[in-house]
Amino acid sequence: MKNKAVIAILALIILALVANLIGGWFTLSKKDHIAEESEKNIDTIYLNTYVNPKDSTTHGKFEQKEGEVVKNYITKNYMTYVSDTLAPALNIAKEKIDELTRAKFTLEGQLKASKIQREKDRVYYENKYLQIVSNVQDSTVDYKYNAIVDVVKYQDRKWLLGKENTYIDISSPDKNMKINGVEHFKKRIDVKPKRFGLGIQAGYYYVPAANQFYPGFGVGLSYNLIRL
Known part of the structure:
Protein backbone atom coordinates (compact mmCIF):
# COMPACT_ATOMS: atom_id res chain seq x y z
CA MET A 1 0.00 0.00 0.00
CA THR A 27 4.93 29.77 -25.13
CA LEU A 28 4.06 32.41 -27.72
CA SER A 29 7.00 33.81 -29.64
CA LYS A 30 7.53 37.54 -30.20
CA LYS A 31 6.09 37.21 -33.71
CA ASP A 32 2.99 35.45 -32.34
CA HIS A 33 2.55 38.14 -29.67
CA ILE A 34 2.63 40.87 -32.34
CA ALA A 35 0.05 39.04 -34.47
CA GLU A 36 -2.20 38.56 -31.45
CA GLU A 37 -1.92 42.22 -30.42
CA SER A 38 -2.80 43.45 -33.92
CA GLU A 39 -6.14 41.63 -33.80
CA LYS A 40 -7.27 43.23 -30.53
CA ASN A 41 -8.55 46.70 -29.69
CA ILE A 42 -6.24 47.47 -26.79
CA ASP A 43 -5.58 51.19 -27.29
CA THR A 44 -8.20 52.16 -24.70
CA ILE A 45 -7.22 51.84 -21.03
CA TYR A 46 -9.84 51.48 -18.33
CA LEU A 47 -9.00 54.22 -15.84
CA ASN A 48 -10.46 53.81 -12.36
CA THR A 49 -10.82 57.35 -10.98
CA TYR A 50 -11.57 57.94 -7.32
CA VAL A 51 -11.31 60.70 -4.72
CA ASN A 52 -9.03 60.07 -1.77
CA PRO A 53 -11.17 60.74 1.33
CA LYS A 54 -8.10 61.81 3.34
CA ASP A 55 -7.12 64.83 1.23
CA SER A 56 -9.86 65.06 -1.46
CA THR A 57 -7.35 64.59 -4.30
CA THR A 58 -8.45 62.79 -7.47
CA HIS A 59 -6.55 59.62 -8.41
CA GLY A 60 -6.53 57.59 -11.61
CA LYS A 61 -5.49 53.94 -11.37
CA PHE A 62 -5.02 51.39 -14.15
CA GLU A 63 -3.49 47.95 -14.63
CA GLN A 64 -0.27 47.94 -16.62
CA LYS A 65 -0.21 45.75 -19.73
CA GLU A 66 2.97 44.81 -21.55
CA GLY A 67 3.26 44.44 -25.31
CA GLU A 68 5.56 44.35 -28.33
CA VAL A 69 4.59 47.25 -30.62
CA VAL A 70 3.77 50.72 -29.30
CA LYS A 71 1.16 51.53 -32.00
CA ASN A 72 -0.99 48.60 -30.84
CA TYR A 73 -1.40 50.12 -27.38
CA ILE A 74 -2.02 53.85 -27.93
CA THR A 75 -4.56 55.79 -29.99
CA LYS A 76 -3.90 56.79 -33.58
CA ASN A 77 -3.76 60.50 -32.70
CA TYR A 78 -1.20 59.95 -29.96
CA MET A 79 0.83 57.64 -32.22
CA THR A 80 1.01 60.43 -34.80
CA TYR A 81 2.35 62.80 -32.14
CA VAL A 82 4.88 60.20 -30.96
CA SER A 83 6.11 59.53 -34.51
CA ASP A 84 6.15 63.12 -35.78
CA THR A 85 7.10 65.09 -32.68
CA LEU A 86 8.08 63.19 -29.54
CA ALA A 87 10.49 60.58 -30.95
CA PRO A 88 12.27 63.11 -33.25
CA ALA A 89 12.64 65.50 -30.30
CA LEU A 90 14.41 62.72 -28.40
CA ASN A 91 16.38 61.77 -31.54
CA ILE A 92 15.30 58.13 -31.31
CA ALA A 93 13.26 55.74 -33.43
CA LYS A 94 9.80 54.97 -32.08
CA GLU A 95 10.76 51.29 -31.97
CA LYS A 96 13.32 52.17 -29.29
CA ILE A 97 10.63 53.32 -26.85
CA ASP A 98 10.49 50.95 -23.87
CA GLU A 99 7.76 52.72 -21.89
CA LEU A 100 5.40 55.58 -22.66
CA THR A 101 2.72 57.33 -20.58
CA ARG A 102 0.45 60.29 -21.28
CA ALA A 103 -1.93 61.49 -18.57
CA LYS A 104 -4.76 63.92 -19.31
CA PHE A 105 -5.90 66.36 -16.64
CA THR A 106 -8.61 68.97 -16.23
CA LEU A 107 -7.91 72.03 -14.10
CA GLU A 108 -11.04 73.72 -12.78
CA GLY A 109 -11.99 75.71 -9.72
CA GLN A 110 -12.69 79.20 -8.45
CA LEU A 111 -10.37 81.90 -7.12
CA LYS A 112 -11.17 85.08 -5.26
CA ALA A 113 -9.14 88.19 -5.96
CA SER A 114 -6.20 88.39 -3.56
CA LYS A 115 -5.20 91.98 -4.47
CA ILE A 116 -6.62 94.82 -6.57
CA GLN A 117 -4.44 97.65 -7.97
CA ARG A 118 -6.96 100.18 -9.21
CA GLU A 119 -4.32 102.67 -10.34
CA LYS A 120 -2.83 100.02 -12.68
CA ASP A 121 -6.16 98.36 -13.47
CA ARG A 122 -4.83 95.01 -12.31
CA VAL A 123 -6.49 92.24 -10.33
CA TYR A 124 -4.44 89.45 -8.71
CA TYR A 125 -5.64 85.89 -8.07
CA GLU A 126 -3.44 83.41 -6.28
CA ASN A 127 -3.35 80.09 -4.44
CA LYS A 128 -0.65 77.52 -3.69
CA TYR A 129 -0.32 76.38 -7.32
CA LEU A 130 -1.79 79.12 -9.50
CA GLN A 131 -1.05 82.83 -9.92
CA ILE A 132 -3.13 85.04 -12.25
CA VAL A 133 -2.90 88.76 -12.99
CA SER A 134 -5.75 90.31 -14.95
CA ASN A 135 -4.81 93.43 -16.93
CA VAL A 136 -7.94 95.47 -17.53
CA GLN A 137 -6.30 98.04 -19.82
CA ASP A 138 -5.28 95.63 -22.58
CA SER A 139 -7.71 92.80 -21.70
CA THR A 140 -4.95 90.26 -21.11
CA VAL A 141 -4.22 87.73 -18.38
CA ASP A 142 -0.79 86.72 -17.11
CA TYR A 143 -0.78 83.33 -15.41
CA LYS A 144 1.60 80.84 -13.87
CA TYR A 145 0.75 77.31 -12.78
CA ASN A 146 3.06 75.13 -10.70
CA ALA A 147 1.96 71.66 -11.79
CA ILE A 148 2.81 68.68 -9.60
CA VAL A 149 1.99 65.10 -10.65
CA ASP A 150 2.67 61.97 -8.59
CA VAL A 151 3.08 58.62 -10.38
CA VAL A 152 3.14 55.47 -8.25
CA LYS A 153 3.76 51.95 -9.60
CA TYR A 154 3.08 48.95 -7.38
CA GLN A 155 2.16 45.27 -7.50
CA ASP A 156 -0.93 43.69 -5.99
CA ARG A 157 -3.16 40.63 -6.24
CA LYS A 158 -6.94 40.63 -6.71
CA TRP A 159 -7.12 37.72 -4.27
CA LEU A 160 -4.68 35.86 -2.01
CA LEU A 161 -3.54 33.19 -4.48
CA GLY A 162 -4.17 35.21 -7.63
CA LYS A 163 -1.68 36.47 -10.19
CA GLU A 164 0.39 39.47 -9.13
CA ASN A 165 -0.44 42.41 -11.40
CA THR A 166 1.28 45.77 -11.81
CA TYR A 167 -0.78 48.91 -11.25
CA ILE A 168 -0.02 52.59 -11.88
CA ASP A 169 -1.68 55.37 -9.89
CA ILE A 170 -1.49 58.99 -11.08
CA SER A 171 -2.62 62.00 -9.05
CA SER A 172 -1.87 65.61 -8.18
CA PRO A 173 -1.81 67.19 -4.71
CA ASP A 174 -3.79 70.08 -6.25
CA LYS A 175 -7.46 69.20 -5.59
CA ASN A 176 -8.54 71.23 -8.64
CA MET A 177 -6.34 69.19 -11.00
CA LYS A 178 -8.25 66.03 -11.93
CA ILE A 179 -7.06 63.20 -14.15
CA ASN A 180 -9.56 62.19 -16.82
CA GLY A 181 -7.62 59.93 -19.18
CA VAL A 182 -4.39 58.04 -19.76
CA GLU A 183 -2.44 56.32 -22.53
CA HIS A 184 0.32 53.87 -21.70
CA PHE A 185 2.69 51.37 -23.30
CA LYS A 186 5.38 49.17 -21.80
CA LYS A 187 7.50 46.86 -23.91
CA ARG A 188 7.43 43.21 -22.93
CA ILE A 189 10.83 41.90 -21.86
CA ASP A 190 11.11 38.11 -21.64
CA VAL A 191 13.65 36.90 -19.10
CA LYS A 192 15.20 33.56 -20.00
Missing part, protein backbone atom coordinates in the same frame (compact mmCIF):
# COMPACT_ATOMS: atom_id res chain seq x y z
CA LYS A 2 2.84 2.33 0.93
CA ASN A 3 4.65 1.62 -2.33
CA LYS A 4 1.47 2.41 -4.30
CA ALA A 5 1.19 5.78 -2.57
CA VAL A 6 4.82 6.55 -3.37
CA ILE A 7 4.32 5.55 -7.02
CA ALA A 8 1.23 7.78 -7.20
CA ILE A 9 3.17 10.74 -5.80
CA LEU A 10 6.02 10.16 -8.25
CA ALA A 11 3.52 9.93 -11.13
CA LEU A 12 1.99 13.28 -10.14
CA ILE A 13 5.43 14.88 -9.98
CA ILE A 14 6.30 13.54 -13.44
CA LEU A 15 2.99 14.80 -14.85
CA ALA A 16 3.63 18.25 -13.38
CA LEU A 17 7.11 18.34 -14.90
CA VAL A 18 5.81 17.25 -18.30
CA ALA A 19 3.01 19.85 -18.19
CA ASN A 20 5.50 22.55 -17.34
CA LEU A 21 7.83 21.43 -20.12
CA ILE A 22 5.01 21.38 -22.69
CA GLY A 23 3.86 24.79 -21.49
CA GLY A 24 7.35 26.11 -22.09
CA TRP A 25 7.44 24.64 -25.59
CA PHE A 26 4.15 26.31 -26.51
CA PRO A 193 15.50 31.01 -17.19
CA LYS A 194 18.98 30.40 -15.82
CA ARG A 195 20.86 27.24 -16.73
CA PHE A 196 21.69 26.45 -13.14
CA GLY A 197 19.54 26.93 -10.06
CA LEU A 198 19.99 26.45 -6.35
CA GLY A 199 17.05 26.00 -4.00
CA ILE A 200 15.21 23.99 -1.41
CA GLN A 201 13.94 20.66 -2.70
CA ALA A 202 11.69 17.97 -1.27
CA GLY A 203 10.82 14.50 -2.53
CA TYR A 204 11.53 10.78 -2.17
CA TYR A 205 14.74 8.85 -2.70
CA TYR A 206 15.16 5.10 -3.21
CA VAL A 207 17.40 2.92 -1.02
CA PRO A 208 18.20 -0.30 -2.95
CA ALA A 209 19.42 -2.20 0.13
CA ALA A 210 16.09 -1.76 1.89
CA ASN A 211 14.05 -1.74 -1.32
CA GLN A 212 12.19 1.28 0.08
CA PHE A 213 11.43 4.91 -0.79
CA TYR A 214 12.13 7.49 1.94
CA PRO A 215 11.12 11.16 2.10
CA GLY A 216 13.96 13.65 1.66
CA PHE A 217 14.37 17.39 2.18
CA GLY A 218 17.33 19.70 1.61
CA VAL A 219 19.18 22.11 -0.65
CA GLY A 220 19.61 20.99 -4.24
CA LEU A 221 21.29 22.09 -7.48
CA SER A 222 19.20 21.99 -10.66
CA TYR A 223 20.11 22.27 -14.34
CA ASN A 224 17.72 23.46 -17.03
CA LEU A 225 18.18 21.41 -20.20
CA ILE A 226 15.87 23.61 -22.28
CA ARG A 227 16.50 27.36 -22.17
CA LEU A 228 14.08 29.26 -24.40
Whole structure:
Protein backbone atom coordinates (compact mmCIF):
# COMPACT_ATOMS: atom_id res chain seq x y z
CA MET A 1 0.00 0.00 0.00
CA LYS A 2 2.84 2.33 0.93
CA ASN A 3 4.65 1.62 -2.33
CA LYS A 4 1.47 2.41 -4.30
CA ALA A 5 1.19 5.78 -2.57
CA VAL A 6 4.82 6.55 -3.37
CA ILE A 7 4.32 5.55 -7.02
CA ALA A 8 1.23 7.78 -7.20
CA ILE A 9 3.17 10.74 -5.80
CA LEU A 10 6.02 10.16 -8.25
CA ALA A 11 3.52 9.93 -11.13
CA LEU A 12 1.99 13.28 -10.14
CA ILE A 13 5.43 14.88 -9.98
CA ILE A 14 6.30 13.54 -13.44
CA LEU A 15 2.99 14.80 -14.85
CA ALA A 16 3.63 18.25 -13.38
CA LEU A 17 7.11 18.34 -14.90
CA VAL A 18 5.81 17.25 -18.30
CA ALA A 19 3.01 19.85 -18.19
CA ASN A 20 5.50 22.55 -17.34
CA LEU A 21 7.83 21.43 -20.12
CA ILE A 22 5.01 21.38 -22.69
CA GLY A 23 3.86 24.79 -21.49
CA GLY A 24 7.35 26.11 -22.09
CA TRP A 25 7.44 24.64 -25.59
CA PHE A 26 4.15 26.31 -26.51
CA THR A 27 4.93 29.77 -25.13
CA LEU A 28 4.06 32.41 -27.72
CA SER A 29 7.00 33.81 -29.64
CA LYS A 30 7.53 37.54 -30.20
CA LYS A 31 6.09 37.21 -33.71
CA ASP A 32 2.99 35.45 -32.34
CA HIS A 33 2.55 38.14 -29.67
CA ILE A 34 2.63 40.87 -32.34
CA ALA A 35 0.05 39.04 -34.47
CA GLU A 36 -2.20 38.56 -31.45
CA GLU A 37 -1.92 42.22 -30.42
CA SER A 38 -2.80 43.45 -33.92
CA GLU A 39 -6.14 41.63 -33.80
CA LYS A 40 -7.27 43.23 -30.53
CA ASN A 41 -8.55 46.70 -29.69
CA ILE A 42 -6.24 47.47 -26.79
CA ASP A 43 -5.58 51.19 -27.29
CA THR A 44 -8.20 52.16 -24.70
CA ILE A 45 -7.22 51.84 -21.03
CA TYR A 46 -9.84 51.48 -18.33
CA LEU A 47 -9.00 54.22 -15.84
CA ASN A 48 -10.46 53.81 -12.36
CA THR A 49 -10.82 57.35 -10.98
CA TYR A 50 -11.57 57.94 -7.32
CA VAL A 51 -11.31 60.70 -4.72
CA ASN A 52 -9.03 60.07 -1.77
CA PRO A 53 -11.17 60.74 1.33
CA LYS A 54 -8.10 61.81 3.34
CA ASP A 55 -7.12 64.83 1.23
CA SER A 56 -9.86 65.06 -1.46
CA THR A 57 -7.35 64.59 -4.30
CA THR A 58 -8.45 62.79 -7.47
CA HIS A 59 -6.55 59.62 -8.41
CA GLY A 60 -6.53 57.59 -11.61
CA LYS A 61 -5.49 53.94 -11.37
CA PHE A 62 -5.02 51.39 -14.15
CA GLU A 63 -3.49 47.95 -14.63
CA GLN A 64 -0.27 47.94 -16.62
CA LYS A 65 -0.21 45.75 -19.73
CA GLU A 66 2.97 44.81 -21.55
CA GLY A 67 3.26 44.44 -25.31
CA GLU A 68 5.56 44.35 -28.33
CA VAL A 69 4.59 47.25 -30.62
CA VAL A 70 3.77 50.72 -29.30
CA LYS A 71 1.16 51.53 -32.00
CA ASN A 72 -0.99 48.60 -30.84
CA TYR A 73 -1.40 50.12 -27.38
CA ILE A 74 -2.02 53.85 -27.93
CA THR A 75 -4.56 55.79 -29.99
CA LYS A 76 -3.90 56.79 -33.58
CA ASN A 77 -3.76 60.50 -32.70
CA TYR A 78 -1.20 59.95 -29.96
CA MET A 79 0.83 57.64 -32.22
CA THR A 80 1.01 60.43 -34.80
CA TYR A 81 2.35 62.80 -32.14
CA VAL A 82 4.88 60.20 -30.96
CA SER A 83 6.11 59.53 -34.51
CA ASP A 84 6.15 63.12 -35.78
CA THR A 85 7.10 65.09 -32.68
CA LEU A 86 8.08 63.19 -29.54
CA ALA A 87 10.49 60.58 -30.95
CA PRO A 88 12.27 63.11 -33.25
CA ALA A 89 12.64 65.50 -30.30
CA LEU A 90 14.41 62.72 -28.40
CA ASN A 91 16.38 61.77 -31.54
CA ILE A 92 15.30 58.13 -31.31
CA ALA A 93 13.26 55.74 -33.43
CA LYS A 94 9.80 54.97 -32.08
CA GLU A 95 10.76 51.29 -31.97
CA LYS A 96 13.32 52.17 -29.29
CA ILE A 97 10.63 53.32 -26.85
CA ASP A 98 10.49 50.95 -23.87
CA GLU A 99 7.76 52.72 -21.89
CA LEU A 100 5.40 55.58 -22.66
CA THR A 101 2.72 57.33 -20.58
CA ARG A 102 0.45 60.29 -21.28
CA ALA A 103 -1.93 61.49 -18.57
CA LYS A 104 -4.76 63.92 -19.31
CA PHE A 105 -5.90 66.36 -16.64
CA THR A 106 -8.61 68.97 -16.23
CA LEU A 107 -7.91 72.03 -14.10
CA GLU A 108 -11.04 73.72 -12.78
CA GLY A 109 -11.99 75.71 -9.72
CA GLN A 110 -12.69 79.20 -8.45
CA LEU A 111 -10.37 81.90 -7.12
CA LYS A 112 -11.17 85.08 -5.26
CA ALA A 113 -9.14 88.19 -5.96
CA SER A 114 -6.20 88.39 -3.56
CA LYS A 115 -5.20 91.98 -4.47
CA ILE A 116 -6.62 94.82 -6.57
CA GLN A 117 -4.44 97.65 -7.97
CA ARG A 118 -6.96 100.18 -9.21
CA GLU A 119 -4.32 102.67 -10.34
CA LYS A 120 -2.83 100.02 -12.68
CA ASP A 121 -6.16 98.36 -13.47
CA ARG A 122 -4.83 95.01 -12.31
CA VAL A 123 -6.49 92.24 -10.33
CA TYR A 124 -4.44 89.45 -8.71
CA TYR A 125 -5.64 85.89 -8.07
CA GLU A 126 -3.44 83.41 -6.28
CA ASN A 127 -3.35 80.09 -4.44
CA LYS A 128 -0.65 77.52 -3.69
CA TYR A 129 -0.32 76.38 -7.32
CA LEU A 130 -1.79 79.12 -9.50
CA GLN A 131 -1.05 82.83 -9.92
CA ILE A 132 -3.13 85.04 -12.25
CA VAL A 133 -2.90 88.76 -12.99
CA SER A 134 -5.75 90.31 -14.95
CA ASN A 135 -4.81 93.43 -16.93
CA VAL A 136 -7.94 95.47 -17.53
CA GLN A 137 -6.30 98.04 -19.82
CA ASP A 138 -5.28 95.63 -22.58
CA SER A 139 -7.71 92.80 -21.70
CA THR A 140 -4.95 90.26 -21.11
CA VAL A 141 -4.22 87.73 -18.38
CA ASP A 142 -0.79 86.72 -17.11
CA TYR A 143 -0.78 83.33 -15.41
CA LYS A 144 1.60 80.84 -13.87
CA TYR A 145 0.75 77.31 -12.78
CA ASN A 146 3.06 75.13 -10.70
CA ALA A 147 1.96 71.66 -11.79
CA ILE A 148 2.81 68.68 -9.60
CA VAL A 149 1.99 65.10 -10.65
CA ASP A 150 2.67 61.97 -8.59
CA VAL A 151 3.08 58.62 -10.38
CA VAL A 152 3.14 55.47 -8.25
CA LYS A 153 3.76 51.95 -9.60
CA TYR A 154 3.08 48.95 -7.38
CA GLN A 155 2.16 45.27 -7.50
CA ASP A 156 -0.93 43.69 -5.99
CA ARG A 157 -3.16 40.63 -6.24
CA LYS A 158 -6.94 40.63 -6.71
CA TRP A 159 -7.12 37.72 -4.27
CA LEU A 160 -4.68 35.86 -2.01
CA LEU A 161 -3.54 33.19 -4.48
CA GLY A 162 -4.17 35.21 -7.63
CA LYS A 163 -1.68 36.47 -10.19
CA GLU A 164 0.39 39.47 -9.13
CA ASN A 165 -0.44 42.41 -11.40
CA THR A 166 1.28 45.77 -11.81
CA TYR A 167 -0.78 48.91 -11.25
CA ILE A 168 -0.02 52.59 -11.88
CA ASP A 169 -1.68 55.37 -9.89
CA ILE A 170 -1.49 58.99 -11.08
CA SER A 171 -2.62 62.00 -9.05
CA SER A 172 -1.87 65.61 -8.18
CA PRO A 173 -1.81 67.19 -4.71
CA ASP A 174 -3.79 70.08 -6.25
CA LYS A 175 -7.46 69.20 -5.59
CA ASN A 176 -8.54 71.23 -8.64
CA MET A 177 -6.34 69.19 -11.00
CA LYS A 178 -8.25 66.03 -11.93
CA ILE A 179 -7.06 63.20 -14.15
CA ASN A 180 -9.56 62.19 -16.82
CA GLY A 181 -7.62 59.93 -19.18
CA VAL A 182 -4.39 58.04 -19.76
CA GLU A 183 -2.44 56.32 -22.53
CA HIS A 184 0.32 53.87 -21.70
CA PHE A 185 2.69 51.37 -23.30
CA LYS A 186 5.38 49.17 -21.80
CA LYS A 187 7.50 46.86 -23.91
CA ARG A 188 7.43 43.21 -22.93
CA ILE A 189 10.83 41.90 -21.86
CA ASP A 190 11.11 38.11 -21.64
CA VAL A 191 13.65 36.90 -19.10
CA LYS A 192 15.20 33.56 -20.00
CA PRO A 193 15.50 31.01 -17.19
CA LYS A 194 18.98 30.40 -15.82
CA ARG A 195 20.86 27.24 -16.73
CA PHE A 196 21.69 26.45 -13.14
CA GLY A 197 19.54 26.93 -10.06
CA LEU A 198 19.99 26.45 -6.35
CA GLY A 199 17.05 26.00 -4.00
CA ILE A 200 15.21 23.99 -1.41
CA GLN A 201 13.94 20.66 -2.70
CA ALA A 202 11.69 17.97 -1.27
CA GLY A 203 10.82 14.50 -2.53
CA TYR A 204 11.53 10.78 -2.17
CA TYR A 205 14.74 8.85 -2.70
CA TYR A 206 15.16 5.10 -3.21
CA VAL A 207 17.40 2.92 -1.02
CA PRO A 208 18.20 -0.30 -2.95
CA ALA A 209 19.42 -2.20 0.13
CA ALA A 210 16.09 -1.76 1.89
CA ASN A 211 14.05 -1.74 -1.32
CA GLN A 212 12.19 1.28 0.08
CA PHE A 213 11.43 4.91 -0.79
CA TYR A 214 12.13 7.49 1.94
CA PRO A 215 11.12 11.16 2.10
CA GLY A 216 13.96 13.65 1.66
CA PHE A 217 14.37 17.39 2.18
CA GLY A 218 17.33 19.70 1.61
CA VAL A 219 19.18 22.11 -0.65
CA GLY A 220 19.61 20.99 -4.24
CA LEU A 221 21.29 22.09 -7.48
CA SER A 222 19.20 21.99 -10.66
CA TYR A 223 20.11 22.27 -14.34
CA ASN A 224 17.72 23.46 -17.03
CA LEU A 225 18.18 21.41 -20.20
CA ILE A 226 15.87 23.61 -22.28
CA ARG A 227 16.50 27.36 -22.17
CA LEU A 228 14.08 29.26 -24.40
